[in-house]
Amino acid sequence: MTPSAEKRISIKAWGEDRIFECELQKTALLIIDMQMDFISPGGACAAAASDGIALKEFVSLVDRLKKVLEMARLVNCTIIHTKYGFKSDLSDLNEVARQHSRAAGAEYGSPGPLGRILVQGEQGFAIVPELFPLENELVLRKTSFGAFATTDLEFHLRSRGITHLFISGVTTQCCVESTLREAVDRGFFCCTLADGTATVDPILHSNTLRAIQSEDNLFGWIASCQDLLDALLKIIVDDDDSSPLSNNSIACADADTRVQHHETTMSTKICSSRILNRMISSSSMFRKTRIVSDASSSDGDNN
Numbered sequence: 001m002t003p004s005a006e007k008r009i010s011i012k013a014w015g016e017d018r019i020f021e022c023e024l025q026k027t028a029l030l031i032i033d034m035q036m037d038f039i040s041p042g043g044a045c046a047a048a049a050s051d052g053i054a055l056k057e058f059v060s061l062v063d064r065l066k067k068v069l070e071m072a073r074l075v076n077c078t079i080i081h082t083k084y085g086f087k088s089d090l091s092d093l094n095e096v097a098r099q100h101s102r103a104a105g106a107e108y109g110s111p112g113p114l115g116r117i118l119v120q121g122e123q124g125f126a127i128v129p130e131l132f133p134l135e136n137e138l139v140l141r142k143t144s145f146g147a148f149a150t151t152d153l154e155f156h157l158r159s160r161g162i163t164h165l166f167i168s169g170v171t172t173q174c175c176v177e178s179t180l181r182e183a184v185d186r187g188f189f190c191c192t193l194a195d196g197t198a199t200v201d202p203i204l205h206s207n208t209l210r211a212i213q214s215e216d217n218l219f220g221w222i223a224s225c226q227d228l229l230d231a232l233l234k235i236i237v238d239d240d241d242s243s244p245l246s247n248n249s250i251a252c253a254d255a256d257t258r259v260q261h262h263e264t265t266m267s268t269k270i271c272s273s274r275i276l277n278r279m280i281s282s283s284s285m286f287r288k289t290r291i292v293s294d295a296s297s298s299d300g301d302n303n
Contacts (some may be wrong), residue, residue, distance in 0.1 A: 002206060007075070007239070009231045013191065013221040015213065020191045020221040022164035024235060028078040028157060032064065032147060032169025034131050035083055036114050037106075037124030039170070044112040044124055045200075045237065058091060061198040064225045065168055066130045068196060071232045078160055079137045082147045085118040085125045092143045146178035154186055164189045166228060168196035173208040180212070180219055190220035246270055 007024040036045040039058045046055055072079055086093045091108045101108045101117070108118050115122030120141070133139050144150040157165075165188050167180055176197045183190050192212055199205045212219040 007235050009228075009235070010229045011191065011221075011223045011231050013223045013227075014194070015156055015217060015222075018217065018221060018238070020164075020189075020223060022189065023076060024075060026161055027164045027166070028080055028160070028162045029068070029072045029166045030077070030168065030179070031069065031081045031115070031131060032167070032179055033082055033171075034065065034128055034169055035085070035086045035118070035124065036126050036128055037112065037118050039128050040114065040124075042113050043217070044106040044114065044117045046113075057198040057202075058202070061196070062128060065196055066227050068168070068193070068228055069131055071101070071229050075232050075235050078162060079133075079231070080153070080156070081127060081131075081133050081137060081139045081171070082151070082153075082175075082179075083125060083127065083139065083141050084143070084145075085141060086143060088116075088119055088121060089120075092145075097143075112284070144178075145175045146182040147175070148179065148182040148186065157188070158183045162188075166191050166193060166196075168225075170197065171199035171204075172197040173199055173204045177208050177211070184219050192220065192222050193225050194222050196225045196228075212289050 009020075009022050009024055011020045012018070013020045036042075036216055039062060040046065041055055041059075069079065086108060092099075093108055098108060102110075106112065106117050106151060109116055111117075112122075114124030116124075118125055127133060127139075138156055140147065140151040140153055140156075142149070142151050147153050156216055164181055167176060167183070169176055176192070180190055180192060192209070194209055197205070199208075209222060212222055
């Protein structure tokens, strides 16, 4: 499937008569800081936590974002990952961040369960395997909570003609909200995925979503991961009417999956969650060998 300005995403967002509409070609999925030290049960955050609440929320978040990521890949949506962390000599770690992380029980740069905490090249700095970036997906390292302040994210978005963002990742009230506010200040239309973000405290999560909706939706739109999945799936269904299955992930799927996909799109225009999962599973299997091989690399440490 090739990107086209005629392919549009339309989502019923939270709030009365709120619709988030955008051209696929001008839209990016931004996945913020889904790293081992934050997400993994063996990471630094889990080691510092006392109640395990974060782990439960983060594990389910990975499952949802994996489906969104795979579907975004199927429609060739621009995908950008960020990673929060520091050089091995800690020369870009400011003292405020150092002291705060120490007080939180996981000082940046100190030894952790997955290597030095949030340091380039360490296992904990890597993005979780389920969401591991492909070669054509941009990975930006940042040393700030917001993804714009210490990266060239804005340049990459402008150069690709991106005007609309779907924002996801961790944590809701910190790096996600910081990035959202930076994006809105720079004139990007933003839709935050309510269940595509998570944090250690459900109250913080819900209050952040309330802040986004404050003052007549001051910081954009809110929708669910399923809303986005449905909208992206519609693009696949509509595209199948006028062109053969051309995406490598679908074309390499097993015959049964391709037959079910074709029959569904041509007859009823409705794809069940079972078929959707089969499409995503086939896409994941197609990439499995390459991802396992890449997992031993530096995971974009040069970004």
